[in-house]
Amino acid sequence: MKKIALITLLCLLTTKLFSQQAPASISSHLPFLKDLDTVKLLVYKYGRFDYLYSELQTEQYAIVKNGSFCLKIPGLSNHPYECALVIPNLPRELKVLVEPGDQIEIQGNKISIKYSGIGSRKLNIRSRIDSIFDVLHYDVNLSLKSRIELQWSKVKRAEAYLNSKKSLIDKNVYNLNLIYIQNQFFTVPYVFLVYTKLTESEYYLGRNTLIKYFQPLENQLNQSIANGSAVYSSNFFSLINCKYYSDRILKRSDFELQNYQHGGFFKDEYNYIKKRYTGRLRERLITELLLNHSRSNDLGQIYDEAIGLIVNKDFRRILQERCSQIPGSPAYNFTLLDTNNITHHLKDYRGKILVLDFWFTGCGNCRELTPKLKIIEEYFKDKSDVIFVSISSDKNKKMWQNSIGSGLYTTSASEINLYTGGKGEKDPFYQKINFVGAPTLKLIDKNGNWCENPVDCRQDNGKDLIAKIEKALKD
Numbered sequence: 001m002k003k004i005a006l007i008t009l010l011c012l013l014t015t016k017l018f019s020q021q022a023p024a025s026i027s028s029h030l031p032f033l034k035d036l037d038t039v040k041l042l043v044y045k046y047g048r049f050d051y052l053y054s055e056l057q058t059e060q061y062a063i064v065k066n067g068s069f070c071l072k073i074p075g076l077s078n079h080p081y082e083c084a085l086v087i088p089n090l091p092r093e094l095k096v097l098v099e100p101g102d103q104i105e106i107q108g109n110k111i112s113i114k115y116s117g118i119g120s121r122k123l124n125i126r127s128r129i130d131s132i133f134d135v136l137h138y139d140v141n142l143s144l145k146s147r148i149e150l151q152w153s154k155v156k157r158a159e160a161y162l163n164s165k166k167s168l169i170d171k172n173v174y175n176l177n178l179i180y181i182q183n184q185f186f187t188v189p190y191v192f193l194v195y196t197k198l199t200e201s202e203y204y205l206g207r208n209t210l211i212k213y214f215q216p217l218e219n220q221l222n223q224s225i226a227n228g229s230a231v232y233s234s235n236f237f238s239l240i241n242c243k244y245y246s247d248r249i250l251k252r253s254d255f256e257l258q259n260y261q262h263g264g265f266f267k268d269e270y271n272y273i274k275k276r277y278t279g280r281l282r283e284r285l286i287t288e289l290l291l292n293h294s295r296s297n298d299l300g301q302i303y304d305e306a307i308g309l310i311v312n313k314d315f316r317r318i319l320q321e322r323c324s325q326i327p328g329s330p331a332y333n334f335t336l337l338d339t340n341n342i343t344h345h346l347k348d349y350r351g352k353i354l355v356l357d358f359w360f361t362g363c364g365n366c367r368e369l370t371p372k373l374k375i376i377e378e379y380f381k382d383k384s385d386v387i388f389v390s391i392s393s394d395k396n397k398k399m400w401q402n403s404i405g406s407g408l409y410t411t412s413a414s415e416i417n418l419y420t421g422g423k424g425e426k427d428p429f430y431q432k433i434n435f436v437g438a439p440t441l442k443l444i445d446k447n448g449n450w451c452e453n454p455v456d457c458r459q460d461n462g463k464d465l466i467a468k469i470e471k472a473l474k475d
Contacts, residue, residue, distance in 0.1 A: 023074035024098045028106035037064040037088040048234035055318045076100045122173045132158045144206035151188045172229040183235040186242035237288045266293045287315040294434040297452040300326035322434035327452045331444045332432040336418035358440040360393045361403045366439045372457035374411045389416045393424045445472045
């Protein structure tokens with residue numbers, strides 16, 4: 001009997017070892033797929049960051065043939081990976097969890113998707129959790145207190161469901177789902193207490209309601225951290241960010257955050273993370289915080305200390321690559337083409353102050369910025385050492401030239417208009433400024449160093465940009 005039990009145990013261990021070594025796969029035959037459609041899978045190495053960074057993800061592609069596709073995902077370590085699956089004609093990307101050895105099959109239609117095969121249970125569990133939070137409540141007159149209580153009731157339902165399935169899934173998968181649920185709760189008070197204009201009585205009533213539920217979730221959060229899988233969660237940074245502002249709200253009795261501006265507490269949040277977390281998790285949180293605030297003029301005050309806390313090679317590399325725009329540090333020596341196909345470099349403008357405007361065709365905010373920049377360019381028209389440069393991420397050269405001629409995106413056809421030669425946002429210059437959206441304004445001084453980042457001209461009619469240009473002229 002003991003011999004049979006031993007053989008059985010060895011077979012189970014061999015099967016488990018084989019499944020961990022085998023590449024995961026995702027396949028499907030969906031009725032709306034067409035031959036030669038391309039399916040894309042993004043695999044996030046440390047969970048999804050707020051912005052997509054090629055350094056922290058891998059991309060897999062499959063071509064649809066006979067209405068089917070199969071994606072193989074080799075090289076996975078022994079933990080769950082969060083992924084985004086982009087399928088043509090599907091209204092939104094599918095967020096999936098994969099582990100080594102998974103063989104997931106997708107069925108359904110554009111309205112309803114179901115999963116089967118090895119590893120599918122965890123995906124169907126997440127789908128059920130999503131359905132709990134997706135229940136719509138159309139009453140726009142709900143008070144903040146009622147909204148928090150409603151979200152709390154959803155959290156408890158989702159937790160009860162997850163716990164009923166706990167024995168069926170890996171502990172890391174369980175923990176990632178628990179973090180996902182916790183984040184759903186903290187997002188509600190964060191959005192309404194920080195971004196929404198409330199009366200003072202609404203604010204305090206919401207704050208007092210948050211106090212009631214904060215400590216139970218705080219205790220659960222500590223359990224999630226102890227588990228260790230939080231570093232791979234796409235939701236953990238958002239959770240900590242929302243929790244940070246919740247902490248601020250709970251510790252103050254004034255109306256401080258009603259006049260909140262994004263990034264206003266960047267350094268304070270950095271210290272908050274630094275003191276409360278350790279190891280790889282702290283590195284993950286600090287990395288995303290710095291990437292999210294790479295445009296902050298306060299970055300230089302904490303960058304050296306922060307990079308000293310980072311051991312992970314991936315995190316160090318991306319910070320060194322994308323957070324290099326600290327005021328006073330050398331700007332990247334770009335290589336870009338103008339409308340006559342002449343190459344321009346930063347070194348060509350030594351002794352000049354460069355005002356860089358990053359845009360692309362179809363950007364409505366860029367069109368709104370153009371008239372503001374025209375006024376500022378007119379203001380400095382007699383200053384030959386102030387050069388205005390527009391840089392487009394358009395990949396189609398003809399479209400870029402037509403947009404210049406339209407006058408919608410650039411101040412004049414005679415200004416310096418540069419182009420990435422079809423590379424778009426993959427041009428090294430865009431990576432060096434950690435480009436996350438247009439319009440983006442940057443300023444380089446006469447010595448080729450970054451100046452402080454100016455305020456968007458649409459917010460103050462260009463007053464801050466004018467002041468920073470004048471300061472650069474004097475320095």
